[in-house]
Amino acid sequence: MQPQITVILDNGASSIKAGLARGPEGDDDDQPKLISNAIVRSKGDKTTYFGHQLERCRDYSALHYRLPFEKGYLVDWDAQKAVWDGVFSSEVLNVDTAESSLLITEPYFNLPNIQDVYDQFVFEEYEFYSYHRCTPAATIPFGHLFQAGGPSPPECLVVIDSGFSFTHVVPIINNQIQWYAVKRLDVGGKLLTNQLKELVSYRQWNMMDETYIMNHAKETCCYVSTGFFEDLETCRSNPKKNSIVREYVLPNFSINRPGRIRLPNEELSTTDQVLHMENERFTIPELLFRPDDIGLEQSGLAATVAASIALLPHDLRGMFWANIGLIGGSTNFPGFYERLSSELLSLTPVEYDLQIYRSEDAITEAYRSAIAFVNDPAFSAHVVTREEYLEVGSNASRRKFPGWQSSSAPGDADISKITQESMIEDRGQPSRKPNRSRMRTTTAPGRRR
Amino acid sequence: QAPRHVNATKQTLPSDIIIKRTKRHLEELEVTAHIHRSNYTEPSITFDGNDEGAISGKNRVRQIVSDKRHLNDPNAKKKKSSMKVRTALLYRKNLATLIEESRIASLPCHVPTYLTAAAPPPQLPPRLLCSVCGYKGAYKCKKCAMPYCDINCQGVHSETRCERRVI
Numbered sequence: 001m002q003p004q005i006t007v008i009l010d011n012g013a014s015s016i017k018a019g020l021a022r023g024p025e026g027d028d029d030d031q032p033k034l035i036s037n038a039i040v041r042s043k044g045d046k047t048t049y050f051g052h053q054l055e056r057c058r059d060y061s062a063l064h065y066r067l068p069f070e071k072g073y074l075v076d077w078d079a080q081k082a083v084w085d086g087v088f089s090s091e092v093l094n095v096d097t098a099e100s101s102l103l104i105t106e107p108y109f110n111l112p113n114i115q116d117v118y119d120q121f122v123f124e125e126y127e128f129y130s131y132h133r134c135t136p137a138a139t140i141p142f143g144h145l146f147q148a149g150g151p152s153p154p155e156c157l158v159v160i161d162s163g164f165s166f167t168h169v170v171p172i173i174n175n176q177i178q179w180y181a182v183k184r185l186d187v188g189g190k191l192l193t194n195q196l197k198e199l200v201s202y203r204q205w206n207m208m209d210e211t212y213i214m215n216h217a218k219e220t221c222c223y224v225s226t227g228f229f230e231d232l233e234t235c236r237s238n239p240k241k242n243s244i245v246r247e248y249v250l251p252n253f254s255i256n257r258p259g260r261i262r263l264p265n266e267e268l269s270t271t272d273q274v275l276h277m278e279n280e281r282f283t284i285p286e287l288l289f290r291p292d293d294i295g296l297e298q299s300g301l302a303a304t305v306a307a308s309i310a311l312l313p314h315d316l317r318g319m320f321w322a323n324i325g326l327i328g329g330s331t332n333f334p335g336f337y338e339r340l341s342s343e344l345l346s347l348t349p350v351e352y353d354l355q356i357y358r359s360e361d362a363i364t365e366a367y368r369s370a371i372a373f374v375n376d377p378a379f380s381a382h383v384v385t386r387e388e389y390l391e392v393g394s395n396a397s398r399r400k401f402p403g404w405q406s407s408s409a410p411g412d413a414d415i416s417k418i419t420q421e422s423m424i425e426d427r428g429q430p431s432r433k434p435n436r437s438r439m440r441t442t443t444a445p446g447r448r449r
Numbered sequence: 450q451a452p453r454h455v456n457a458t459k460q461t462l463p464s465d466i467i468i469k470r471t472k473r474h475l476e477e478l479e480v481t482a483h484i485h486r487s488n489y490t491e492p493s494i495t496f497d498g499n500d501e502g503a504i505s506g507k508n509r510v511r512q513i514v515s516d517k518r519h520l521n522d523p524n525a526k527k528k529k530s531s532m533k534v535r536t537a538l539l540y541r542k543n544l545a546t547l548i549e550e551s552r553i554a555s556l557p558c559h560v561p562t563y564l565t566a567a568a569p570p571p572q573l574p575p576r577l578l579c580s581v582c583g584y585k586g587a588y589k590c591k592k593c594a595m596p597y598c599d600i601n602c603q604g605v606h607s608e609t610r611c612e613r614r615v616i
Contacts, residue, residue: 039514064482065481065482066481066482067481070543070544071479071544073544073547075541075542075543075544075547076541077537077538077541078513078514078515078538078539078541079514079515081515081538082514082515085515108566109561109562109563109566111547111548111551111553111563112551112553113547113550113551114547114551117533117537120531120533120534120537121534121537124530124531124533124534125530125531125534168566179561180559180561182561182566183566183567183568183569184563184566184567184568185568186567186568190478190479190481191478191479194477194478194479194480195478198478199583202581202609202610203581203582211481229585232583232584232585235583235584236584279582279583279584280583283578283583290571290576291571292571292573292575292576293575293576293578294471294474294475294478295471295474295475295575296475297570297571298567298568298569298570298571299568299569299570299571299572300571303568303569303571303572304568304569307568307569404560404561404562405560
């Protein structure tokens with residue numbers, strides 16, 4: 001009997017976005033529950049919190065995190081099982097896993113030995129009836145990220161997924177990820193928070209153990225600058241009082257007051273400690289665009305996008321440049337969209353349009369697209385059932401979840417079909433170019449090709 | 450005429466040490482739980498403090514933290530996990546070991562893998578930022594090659610950080 005309930009688990013390294021799809025007869029959870037994917041020990045509270053229990057924490061200072069993920073991949077199954085037990089229990093989703101189906105997300109280029117362990121936990125430990133495992137970008141074509149550009153999602157699109165561990169550029173054709181063109185930038189929220197901790201610890205207060213507080217400071221104060229050297233000069237000209245400096249008042253957990261930015265003319269009591277955030281505000285997120293600032297030998301995000309699209313079939317590149325989508329928490333920095341647009345504009349070939357799509361909530365976008373995917377009638381063809389697994393083991397999922405192992409090379413039958421279609425489209429009415437003023441200005445510096 | 454003798458300030462730190470230092474710094478940025486500098490060891494192995502069971506040299510008595518939870522759940526089934534699951538729970542491998550075991554490095558070169566998917570190297574030369582204040586770093590320290598912007602920052606650097614970061 002096909003279960004009615006599907007558990008959707010966007011299993012990220014920083015947070016799990018979890019909810020239920022209840023089939024045609026019931027309501028789906030439109031917004032997921034956000035659960036920290038960690039086992040956290042609080043010295044102040046003298047307690048250990050598993051996943052969702054972290055919201056009960058009172059003292060966020062010197063929190064010790066044990067994460068199931070290492071460098072973006074699930075390696076600590078003990079910790080992950082502890083968090084998942086809580087997620088499925090009556091405290092969060094309250095679901096009987098043996099009577100449900102599951103959609104779970106995995107990292108890009110997940111290792112085959114790790115994928116086998118996903119199967120083992122899903123079928124042997126939690127005994128799900130059936131499941132589907134895919135990357136977050138694979139769900140995006142089913143969602144609404146690109147709906148501003150037209151009623152149906154584009155056939156060729158690029159997803160930029162910038163999360164906790166790393167940032168990926170993922171081109172997709174007809175719902176198939178083009179693995180040979182997927183590129184990874186090893187800069188994510190974790191690296192940015194750690195770099196901020198280092199800078200602040202050297203220049204002001206020792207915050208090396210204060211992951212939670214510095215993460216909050218990063219999310220509140222940091223922004224991406226569009227003129228890096230101009231902003232640097234502004235900070236230099238008047239170190240104490242300029243338009244960029246912000247003071248972050250550190251939280252005081254004994255009186256239950258969270259950290260915040262100091263408002264102008266706000267009085268501070270003598271016990272308040274303050275962090276001066278001036279060039280840290282924009283040099284930290286700058287690492288997404290110039291990783292070589294700290295010696296990481298990789299191009300920035302814009303150059304990586306250009307390199308990825310350059311690997312794709314020549315005739316389709318225009319469609320990719322016109323359909324770039326942003327997901328993931330690290331895209332939430334103010335100014336990220338503007339900076340990426342300005343850098344990509346100078347890299348886009350002159351004959352193509354550039355269009356970047358972002359969502360109202362970058363963190364939950366993959367979850368909401370996954371809900372649409374589960375409700376799509378084609379979904380049931382993509383799941384592996386427990387019965388199949390008990391018969392043939394992990395071969396069932398290797399067959400049904402096509403990944404990078406079985407990737408197609410450029411020059412496939414499918415791709416040449418689209419090339420024909422897009423050529424016909426170009427001759428007829430204009431293709432799916434959005435109906436808004438073109439992004440580029442008239443003074444485009446230099447011509448590509 | 451004798452050739453002009455340029456008194457260039459010579460960098461006394463060999464470049465391979467600089468590369469090693471950068472690499473170690475990048476690994477530190479990947480860590481999720483920081484240990485005190487004096488106990489610095491391999492950062493990529495996760496560690497959970499001393500309350501997770503006896504750790505005696507090589508024979509670590511591994512305890513499963515997920516079993517210790519007391520979930521007051523009437524639906525909880527007290528069944529034994531399967532062999533594979535128990536193995537996965539007990540023996541935690543780090544990512545480097547898993548990458549080796551997966552043997553993706555020996556796949557034919559047209560197959561894209563985690564190893565081949567890294568972003569291309571940068572096209573532009575790196576910008577030097579002062580290691581003390583963050584402004585444009587015009588000069589580099591003679592002893593340890595860290596950039597600084599002016600005399601004040603140079604003073605701060607040589608008092609606090611110079612040579613301590615050298616391996």
